[in-house]
Amino acid sequence: MTDLMKQSPLGTWVGHLKKSELAYQVCTDNDKPFFYPRAVAPETGSSNIEWRVSKGVGTVYTTTVVYYKGEAPLNVAMIDLDEGFRMMSRVEDIDPLQVKIGMRVKLKVHPGDDKTLPYPVFTPAGDAP
């Protein structure tokens, strides 16, 4: 049971990120993983929710490159994590146009700064399984 008077779903998630962990939730009524973090599980409406930490390995589901004026092109991608949930992210340490659908990627936590909370990004996983 999530007690919203004490802890929010986003707050818990960010707490994990501060430890360089990518957390997600599973509804223990139907054993389905879900993302983004919620106080109530989707479909079941259940509050039987368990937090888990992802291994941080996934596959690019789709990708785009955004062009802001006066800035280097920036990747935006959807990542399917091996645990069975999907999230928006960015694949770094590679030419953004070379990020390909089906590419294996691994977690790297962006530390954030004064304005931004830490957030998860990915890098090419190379030969990782």
Place this chain on the structure above:
Amino acid sequence: MSMLKRGSIAVVGAAESDLGQVAPHTSPVDLMAQATMRALDDCGLMLKDVDGLYAAATQVRMGPMQLAEYLRIRPKVFDGTQIGGSSFMTHVAHAQMAIQLGLCEVAVIAYGSTQRSVSRAAASPREFNPYESPYRPILPISAYAMAAARHMHQYGTTREHLAEVAVAARRWALLNPKAWEKEPLTIEQALNARMVSYPFTVRDCCLVVDGGGAIVLTSAARAKTLKKKPVYVLGIGETLSHAHISSMPDFTVTGAAVSGPLAFRMADLQPKDVTMLSLYDAFTINPILFLEDLGFCPKGEGGRFVAGGAIAPGGRLAVNTSGGGLSYCHPGMYGLLVMIEAIRQVRGECGARQVKDCDVALAHGNGGVLSSQCTVIFGSENTL
């Protein structure tokens, strides 16, 4: 939707407000009111006849309230459902419920936007999403771009196929005196235009202009007594699949695969019966996805279906004859204008771009990031 009766209501009035770039300080409600009076003039009804009012806009949080105040009317029924660009198709469904139940007799659906004048950022500010905003997608463009990229990967759709959609829209626009774009466009120009969010160049993206519109609906019985030939509502289907692109179940399948069959079932029609399609083309991938999901070609074949000018003037299927959101007008929530073109085609009012014997026209609305999908099928008296 099963309680909605095929042909129980009809569109009797339809009009755009001024389009393009309106005078400084024009308000979205100015445009709604202007379009409302034009649509009433179109059918010969008066403001005092209006007892149902439906409105939505990104710049006006409480649409029906603001428009009612502006016009100084007190509608008996009102609704401001806001699900993005397809809101107005949903308003048609809600107006049909109200008219069938006798809650109101004459319903107006209105929209206005000054997004070109005030800037898109001011007209449609994005909500912060801690799970998406840090990655700086250009929304909504990047969401549709990622759907296109997945479709290209999965089905072999190409950037040339996307460009075909833009070129077809431009060729139709050149036949529409009200269209914003006045110059021809080639496939090469579309492909070589400024990249915005890969695979989309600026030519894969809709216009950013001011504009609005209104339609007037009433019972089939009353519609027969008015100035213009009634355009009957034969079928409606609507669905929501997500709000944020991260939560879209399959980026290559839209809710049109749900809303389309619902609308066709109510209309007792099939895709082969449709003479003309008005598809919400905020981006070039949209008509490709909707042609597939609405049953006009198999899943995955949309790119090849539109190739070779197939949806351009003289092609095998008339799609977006106004020039669409890509070349005619896109004020931010384009759904009302999507319906107005379909209505005019059924009336036979489209001049150089008129589709011959257009008895059935399908208008498909899209909202958010492929999130809300609503299909309305309109028909002439011959279809009753």
